[in-house]
Amino acid sequence: DFGARGCAGREGEAAKLWGTGRSAGRKREAVGPLLVRFASGAFNPPIRASRARAGGAATAVSSTTLCLCGVDAVRRGRVVAAAAGEPLRRRWRCSRMTGAARTARGGGEGAAGMEGKGAVAAGLVGFLGMGLDRVRLLPLPEKLSAKALRSHVRGHGSREARERWWRWTLFLWVVGWTLICLQIFHYFDSGAVEKRRESLASMCDERARMLQDQFNVSMNHLQALAILVNTFHHSLNPSAITQATFARYAERTAFERPLTSGVAYAVRVTHAERDQFERQQGWSIKKMYSSPNSQGPGDAAVAEIRGPADEYAPVIFAQDAYKNVISFDMLSGADDRENIIRARESGKGVLTAPFQLLNGRLGVILTYSVYKSEPPADARLQERVQAAIGYLGGIFDIEALVDKLLHQLAGKQSIMVNVYDTTNDKPISMYGSDDTGSGMFHNSTLNFGDPSRRHEMHCRFMQKPPLPWLAITYSLGAYVIALLIGHIFYATVHRIAKVEDDLQIMKKLKKCAEAADVAKSQFLATVSHEIRTPMNGVLGECVIDLTHNVYSIVFWLKGFKQSPLFSGMLQMLMDTDLDTTQQDYVRTAQASGKALVSLINEVLDQAKIESGKLELEAVPFDLRLVCDDILSLFCGKAQEKGLELAVYVSDQVPQTLIGDPGRMRQIITNLMGNSIKFTERGHIYLTVHVVEEVMSCLEVETEFQNTNNTYNTLSGYKVANRRHSWQSFQLFNTDLHSAEMPFAPILPETIRLIISVEDTGVGIPPEAQSRIFMPFMQVGPSIARIHGGTGIGLSISKCLVHLMKGEIGYVSIPNVGSTFSFTAVLTKARSNANANKSPGFKGINALVVDHKPVRAKVTKYHLQRLGVKTELTTDVNQVIPKMNCASLVTRLVLVDKETWMKESHSMPHLLSKLRSKDQSDPPKLFLLENPTNSIKSSSNISREHNLNVIMKPLRASMLQASLRRALGGVDKVHGKNGVVGNSALGSLLHKRQIIVVDDNVVNLKVAAGALKKYGAEVICADSGKKAIALLKPPHSFDACFMDIQMPEMDGFEATKRIRMMERELNERIERGEAPPECAKVRRWRTPILAMTADVIQATYEQCLKCEMDGYVSKPFEGEQLYREVTRFFQSHDHVQ
């Protein structure tokens, strides 16, 4: 919105900004508390709005800053000022660049911290602004840069914000995916750990169970031993067991107790029995520990004697390895005593706490009590104690046990086992190294059959767990993918932003280009305007007021062109009595004026074409006449330069075409004009063919055969083959490929023409050929100096050709010539084929003598247009035979001047032969005169031989006049070359009775005057009704000119009624009831011509529909009137 409002808007806005900036400073205290609230997390839209209004910078960053900036009011204030200042400064820059912020001076003494910069900027801006004011004549660039900057600034700001947003998104994305990947890692890792734990548990449990089993087996055997002792020691008297047998037995059954390193049996001895027992055994009961400090039972020999106690449990049997414990009282050791007591109380195996064995390893002692008689299961404690007679102890080597066990199992290396006695609070290690490594472990409870003791097995993996590679791979992979995706997105967005930037630049450039285009149009307008001023000076105040619009200039120039004053005034000046010098000046002035007009026309056409305002008309016209006119236009120039001009229109081209004759004329004139300009010798040859014809016949090719260094062209000079000029035409190229239906026209009623202009000029230099069709391009600056012209003729022609759905091309050989060709799509008019064959020459035969077939063809073409039957001969000697063999009398012989000169020796002979023939009407001889030949010699020849001379270029009208004069027609006076004289029209209209119908008296008078001028007898009628009354057949009128738009009854209606009356009469004639006045007439039809002010196609068709014979424009135009009158008088004659 910044630049759009223009300078004033910008000023206002800047002022406002300053105001708010200052008020923001003042409001600091007011804003403070709000900010506190904002910072404390209460998200409050109104606050945000007010902040935005104050600062104008509601960016995320600044808001974050605001949140973080704490409670210090002063600091907050500064932040607000900064936030407000930033955009302000940015806008400052813009306004300085757009040169529109002189207001800065007003705002210079602004908010704190910015005065200095502001003042400097203001000064600068003021200066620039003044400077720009001075160059306001060129408003366009300023506007442009403002626009560009605005878009740039806007694009920049939003882009920055967007970029920030995207950066945040990327950051969040990365963080999010980091978390997700950690999650993935954790998931997979925990799975692995769980699995490991499970395997550890199962391994541990397995070990524990096996250990337990083995232990139980050993225990059972111990129990069995106890029963054995009971059976053979206590139950038999005398005992069957001695120390020796026991030891041997125990030794031999040791395999059954793989875990017990030794067994011993102690017997219960009461104090009363001690003496007897000691005597019986031969040793005294000894104390287990000599001193409280000593570990394990010492040597029996040195051990102290056991002090007196209630009872004793001396060992009587022991395995050999433990023979030294015999005689020791087990009850004297604290542990053993407790064990024994518990064993006899529970009746089961009882374990001690682990202790150091003799071999230095850890072990436990299992104690079984032996009862006199097996007590019942529910025996009381006392009964059990009473029944106990001895105690069997086995030493279990736990370490060996576990070692052996682990050896039996697989995977002992991977797992570390510890066995603990956990009866007490502090567990006692029974097996395994003491290192309590960290990491995963599993506890399995061991049950060794002693309910009062608890054991546990701790298992731990020996190795550290392997790194969880799978989890790492998965998570890393996902992470990498996510990062890549993020990068791709970010890069894409970045790229898009860049492309958008580029687009902005492109748009800017496009706008520049468009502006340049506008500037060009403006330039055109200005130039046209500038042209007007001097013209006014020269030509007087004769122009309509005009605006700066190109198109009004178009209208102005149209009017100007038509003004008689431009060409007329100078012409009139020339008609006055002037001396030679004055005449020369006037002529120069006239020529300059004409050049100027044509220049203006071209410029205007270009402007029109560029704006697409140019539209083609679609009116019926005769291309042959157009070509003739063009030839007439150039014949003066051609004569000056001694060039031969010729036109040939193929007879395949219909008489009447519908198209834009003016534009067609313009194109051909352009091409011809160019050719004339650049041709100093030779000829210019205009040909019109139907496209199909050109492609199907090879005649064109053969024209260029070289014979005796002269070419079969009009002037004998070499030309550029026109076939090449249309080589690039798409029409031919596409159609050549699809040979099926070559050149099928798009619609049956359309026709494609190919028109070529061939010259023998200097040609176009190859380096200039590429830019021939570009506007304002000329071959070189010198060309413009020599030949003049704007250089847009060809460009306009190209555009026009495109509008006619055609193509234009050329071929040019330096110093040989150029040939330009173009195609155009036109519509065939409804055929009135013989309508234009001029009267008076039917049934006349002509012989053309010309040694150049091309030229002869042109002559033939013109003669045939007049209805003259034409034969050609290239040989003078063939003239007489040809004339004789012709079926009809040859009344015309046309000899080309060049041929005459070539055969001059035989010509007089031929002449005399022709004339001596005793004929009442000898053939008329014509000399076809080329302006190249010197006038003198030809006039000599013609005078000498009494010849009629026809000046080339040939045109139908001129040829007709010449022939008519020679054949003794009415023409006595013939005007200048090519102009259809009033006499021709006069001859047609002379003494004709014509009725003119028009409601407008002025028009009536003028029309009547014009027709009277041509010798017609005119009756006027001022309404359709009067006309009907006058034209009621039979009557003596030859023709009727009828205005179309009349009150009461218009021309169409009147014509319809007249035709109705005529039909009635005709029917009566057919039935033979005709009144005597029209006895000679077979069919009655009065030619009725419409007079109309606006010649448009609809009217033309309506004319035909209402059975009118044609139309003439109002006011009368000599040529058109002649054409129409000729047509209908001829057809009228036919009817009669």
Add this chain to the structure above:
Amino acid sequence: MVPEMGYLDEQFNQLEELQDESSPNFVEEVVALFLKDSPRLLSNIEQTIGKYPQDFYRLDSLVHQLKGSGSSIGAVRMKNECSVFKAHCNDRNLEGCRRSLQKMKREHATLKQKLESYFQLLRQVGPREHAVNSRK
């Protein structure tokens, strides 16, 4: 020499060409006819414009007549203004028609004045000079 610069076109010259011994005052007659006929048309147009509802069809045909006679004598500015008027009629633009009518009246007055003075001048210089005037 010709006082009516820009007011007349080719057609006027053609009219002058039509003038010969058989009709020595042809141009003047035609012009007189025009000057007699056109005020009537103008007043008709003015009346029609004043009426309500507007009859654009009738207006158009009246202006057409005026245009026809205008172009017959080559009064190019009159003719152009008539075209503008007709365009306004087509658009049913009453305001435009009124403006055009005013312009037309002005044109007519100027033309009338110029033509009259021209013929006066012609009569003064006599027939010889006049003959030189014609184009061909």
